[in-house]
Amino acid sequence: MNRAQRVMTEWDASVAACGGLTADEARKNDGLTQLQKKVAARTQECTRLNHQLDAAATAIAALHHDNTLLRQELEQTGVVVSLDHHRTR
Numbered sequence: 020m021n022r023a024q025r026v027m028t029e030w031d032a033s034v035a036a037c038g039g040l041t042a043d044e045a046r047k048n049d050g051l052t053q054l055q056k057k058v059a060a061r062t063q064e065c066t067r068l069n070h071q072l073d074a075a076a077t078a079i080a081a082l083h084h085d086n087t088l089l090r091q092e093l094e095q096t097g098v099v100v101s102l103d104h105h106r107t108r
Contacts, residue, residue: 040048
């Protein structure tokens, strides 16, 4: 095809006559662009939610650790008094 100058000239003229994208192609490209923006927004939202989840898991782990330490301290230093007996009075 590179040697056929007439064919290449006709091809170039045909491409130039199209003027770029057809209306259907432009509509599809616009739709694709909108979908890509939606995917990017959802990806950012997922990243933000994952950061929140990591922060919550860290806080829960720290609270669990503190709770365990407090229970161990309570077992060593004092007696747990049930409040149910005092409530029935």
